[in-house]
Amino acid sequence: MIHIDVDRRLGHEWDEWDGQPLANGGDFRTGTAKYWLFTAVGLVLVTAGAGAVVLLLAPRLAQLHAQLPLALYAGIGALGALSLVWLGLIGLSFVLRKALLPGALAERGLLLKTLRLASRVGELFGVKRDWTDNAAVSVYNRLAWARDWNVRANELLILIPRCLSRAALDGVMEIAKRHDVAAFVATRGQLARRVIRERRPKAVVAVACERDMVSGLHDVAGKIPVLGLTMTLPAGPCKDAALDLVQLEQWVRSYVV
Ligand code: SF4
Numbered sequence: 001m002i003h004i005d006v007d008r009r010l011g012h013e014w015d016e017w018d019g020q021p022l023a024n025g026g027d028f029r030t031g032t033a034k035y036w037l038f039t040a041v042g043l044v045l046v047t048a049g050a051g052a053v054v055l056l057l058a059p060r061l062a063q064l065h066a067q068l069p070l071a072l073y074a075g076i077g078a079l080g081a082l083s084l085v086w087l088g089l090i091g092l093s094f095v096l097r098k099a100l101l102p103g104a105l106a107e108r109g110l111l112l113k114t115l116r117l118a119s120r121v122g123e124l125f126g127v128k129r130d131w132t133d134n135a136a137v138s139v140y141n142r143l144a145w146a147r148d149w150n151v152r153a154n155e156l157l158i159l160i161p162r163c164l165s166r167a168a169l170d171g172v173m174e175i176a177k178r179h180d181v182a183a184f185v186a187t188r189g190q191l192a193r194r195v196i197r198e199r200r201p202k203a204v205v206a207v208a209c210e211r212d213m214v215s216g217l218h219d220v221a222g223k224i225p226v227l228g229l230t231m232t233l234p235a236g237p238c239k240d241a242a243l244d245l246v247q248l249e250q251w252v253r254s255y256v257v
Contacts, residue, residue: 009238011163011189013215014211021236025233025234026233026235026236026241028131028230028232029134030135031138033135034122034131035138041121042120042121043083043087043114047079050079055069057069086105089101090106093106094142097142112217115218137210137217145227147225151256151257152256154181155201156201156205156255158206158207159183160185160207161209163238163241164243165240168242171248172207175248175252178249179249181252181256192216196220203226204226205227205248206228208231209233209237229243229247229248
């Protein structure tokens with residue numbers, strides 16, 4: 001029998017949750033290997049898929065111009081090779097903890113496009129998206145952290161979800177007070193995006209589960225510097241979530257001049 005507590009309001013990212021305890025007590029931290037592996041496989045699959053489409057259409061394309069299929073194969077192959085070189089450079093930035101590429105080619109642009117690709121490919125191999133999303137957010141954070149961002153306290157916003165445990169919520173509020181930074185509880189992802197639009201902070205430290213974080217980063221991180229702290233969900237999704245307060249304070253302290 002599926003039992004979902006009445007005081008638990010599931011976010012839409014968790015619509016399909018079956019009421020069973022989450023794997024590993026809702027702690028999805030296992031390093032970043034899944035992101036690298038599934039992104040590389042995804043880029044190869046996309047390249048191969050594009051090549052297969054050209055192969056299917058080759059007779060018709062050749063009627064337009066005899067060399068057209070060949071030119072398309074060459075273009076797709078070049079793009080595929082470039083995408084793997086790009087992933088290599090992102091990997092190097094990650095290892096060296098240095099921003100080697102401009103933001104638009106890294107965590108504020110192209111990297112964001114690969115977050116969902118990695119989790120979808122992971123699911124093809126039977127890996128639940130939370131594990132891959134956690135890995136992807138870790139990669140994103142390391143790259144975002146590698147850039148120097150300093151803002152005044154009143155230009156930083158801490159965004160937290162409604163599912164934090166009492167202890168976690170109190171801890172966040174104490175950190176916000178200590179550093180004189182605004183903290184906002186966003187009951188839904190949409191509301192979080194609206195707060196950012198209206199308050200116009202210069203940087204955001206956001207707290208969310210992996211699923212909400214990936215969709216939030218995808219929508220927001222290209223426009224504004226964001227660090228994303230994922231939580232553990234020992235009581236299942238959307239209720240009594242815990243977070244690493246030491247990490248949160250370190251990020252807030254480093255952002256504020
Ligand atoms: S951040 Fe919390 S409330 Fe929002 S979807 Fe994730 S677990 Fe649910």
